[in-house]
Amino acid sequence: MFELADIFDVLFLRNYNTRLVVICTMLLGCACGLMGGFLLLRKRSLMGDTLSHATLPGVCLAFIIAVMLGGVGKSLPILMLGATITGVLGCAAVLYIRNHSRIKDDAAMGIVLSVFFGAGVALLTMATKMPAGAAAGLESFIYGKTASMVLTDFWLLTVVTVCVLGLSTLLFKEFRLLCFDEAYAAAQGWPVRRLDVLLLGFVTAVTVAGLQAVGLILIIAFLITPAAAARFWTDQLDRMLLLSALIGGLSGWLGASVSALIPNMPAGALIVLVAAGCFLLSMLFGLERGVVIRGYRQLELKRSVGRQHLLRALYEILEANAVSAEGIQIRAVPFRQVRGRRTWSDAQLRRYLKSAYNEGLIEVIDREDQISLTSAGLEAAAQVTRNHRLWEMYLIEYADVATSRVDRDADAVEHVLGEKMVAILESKLQSYRPVESSAVPVSPHPIHPGD
């Protein structure tokens, strides 16, 4: 297969061709990753698809006109100019249709894509039949092959990437507002439509520059996949964009490097697959929104809620029986009594009991099917019950702000509300029933079995 020497060759970019391909795709990946982030948030990820297809008529027209004027048809700057013009027209058409009629974004993109591309194909057929033109391979000229890049590609991509990155940084807050809340931005006086056009203009620049270097499918993938992958790792826009650019660059590097190592592996396809792999990993394990993390959090929450309910149920049973001023004493409580306090199934309750047992909070007296809190358990139960009642109080007294601040998960109410507030709440609770003070204030409302 391949040897260590080969790997080092590729790693250190010893081969000129490899160097070009790897660096170019990395640059492109970064730029596309960045713009793709904005597109994703605007829910226009497939704009890259529409744009790429919309460039074909421009390329063919530019070729035809150039040849008719007696010049050389297959000249990159001319073709790219044509591509950019129709690309921008396509974007403008999508926006226009969507803003001035009941046609939605996706249908507008589909219409522009198919109609422009159709026009391109019609023109292409004519162009290839033109005697003077030598238009053979015109479309692969514009729709590039990743492995055969040249120096001009490098310079073009560098310039475009730097410009796009620079300008996006300048206009970051405007773009962020546009993506987040278009209506608000407009109300604040920002020229929303023009910003939209500007954003799409950047996307067009990146697309046209990249299209002739790496081809249709890779550009489309670059504009969607890294951004979607980055989304799972963070909720903050600047981090997401950075990560998106990084993933794009990484995909480019890894894909192109592997393609250089192993024969017969088209670089474009490999890069797309690497990016898809990154996406899959991110979707599953992304720290902020990944599936595994979300599932784990749900389970954690259920477990924590269940445990709190168990401890509180036990505490309240003990409390009800401790009418005297001696305070709460640890007693064995029958399983049935605990079971009856809430709607949980036998299986669920046993699971919570097991988990509490593993943490040394309860003891089980098997023969009579009874449960008893340990002293550690009693402390924890007291804490949980106290928190619960303070939160109840807080919800009652400060209902207008409470719902945004309540965090039942917090170990201690003080951590969220502060010591002073807790003191106030405790004194209010006292006023409900001036019973002998215990560590746990009384409940602000009567306790029924289901509470």
Next chain:
Amino acid sequence: MNAEPNLRDLKQTPLVVRDLTVAYHRKPVVWDVGLSIPEGKLVSVVGPNGAGKSTLLKACLDLIPRSSGEVLIYGEPYAKARKRVGYVPQRESVDWDFPVSALDVVAMGTYGQLGWFRRVNKRSKALAMQALDRVGLADYAHRQISQLSGGQQQRTFLARALVQDADIYFMDEPFAAVDAATERAIVELLKELQSRGKTCLVVHHDLATVPQYFDWTVLLNMRVVASGPTAEVFTPENLHKTYGGKLSLLTEAAEKIAKAR
């Protein structure tokens, strides 16, 4: 909180909620909610913004996942009792450019009875027209829905619920931002549903009209503050517990109501 009915009565109780907790990103939105609503009541669900009223409704209808607890409709989980439930969602959830007329939308309420493959027949259309007539929109039957005003759109959705002939209706803020005529129409509709023995659970935001329109009230502020006949439960004390200390306007209003009784 009201006591739960025993097992035999469960089959006759439109809605029983037990220990319902719904959390979003670890923050609880609805916490330990327990309710039991008897049949034939017009129930208002009130509470401050963010108190979880919409969430409660959606959790009952399996539209959002629960962290714990269960919901029983006539003694069965929602999945089994679907045919007996009518849902009138908040208005924003629809594509108003869809090519359907008001009549088409209302007729959708009969699709369940028609079943797969059968076409929308004269009977469905007649029932739909009747329902539209009852909400006062007979003249607008053939208008495309984007041409209706906000209040008319709301009434269209209500007519659709009517035609479904469910036994319990969940309505999410039907009175939000509607004109006076629509409000009257909705109230009449609710009373008529009640006279037919149906139960309606309505998320409501206007405290002033609660005693007028509803005979059962649920005060919700992440957990149930109180639930019971409006006359018993709609007190200054409970309102204070639900809305917090400083709403003197409310307390005044509640006191007036208490005195008037």
Next chain:
Amino acid sequence: MEWYAIDTWIVIVGMLAAISCALLGNFLVLRKMSMMGDAISHAVLPGLAIAFLVTGARASLTMFIGAAVVGVLTAVFTQWVSRFGKVDEGASMGIVFTTLFALGLLLIVQAADHVDLDAGCVLYGAIELTPLDVVWRPEFFGTVLDVPRAAIVLLIVCVVNALFVVLFFKELRISSFDAELATTMGFNANIMHYLLMTLVAVTTVAAFEAVGSIIVIAMLIVPAATAHLLTDRLGTMVILSVFIAVFTAALGHVAALCLPGWLGFDPSIIETTSTSGVMAVVAGLVFVAVLFFAPRYGIVTKRLRRLEDVSDLAVSREEADA
């Protein structure tokens, strides 16, 4: 311009493809899934590749099945990524189809250097060549007809789609309008979704082998979108879209024959241009005309009406003042 029997068949095949697509396209547009046609036409490459590798030949039926299966998988995976991962639908579609295409490309290059899957053929199709593939020669009233395979296949697809739309009309309507309500009524919105997607996949594959993916994507969306601007009733919208599709197909081919002449190319050198491409352009032109001048929702119509309203208002104010 000369018209041969071959041209008639081209128009017929084009019309059948257009009708098949337009029928389903209405629901794609209303469900905001317009790009699914584009996604499927790219994504089927691995299906074609696998079918080729498995059977070792360019047998149409296996390729068709392979492609159709992958087409449905595209819809399934898109749905999966979108629901499970909570990713925007368009982005899910893009990720899925580019990945599948890349896989297909890899398979082709790896396993078969001598493969003859002309990508151009896949993308552009060759509607001009379809009449040459004659499979049936019935006799009607003394003349022999050369019925091309594409016409028969597309006729079947067309009939199936028409039956689907007619039989499931109300189910399609309610699940497209309000999926939640549909499910509460017992019409599982998911089933409708997958049924629709399967048919779209099958139609796409059947059509693009004959007429190329451009026509498919164009016909899936453009006639339906045009009809949407012309009417407020779903039934009328479907029927209108079919008429527009038929008209487009006919005009498209005629234009393809005439276009090089109009553009000043020497007709002896460039006789025709790609019919598929021109059909798509014609569809687009019809759309633009309707976009501006539709009786109720056209942009120009709306502006004129607003001017009218303003002047009415001015007139009535004058009268009130007088």
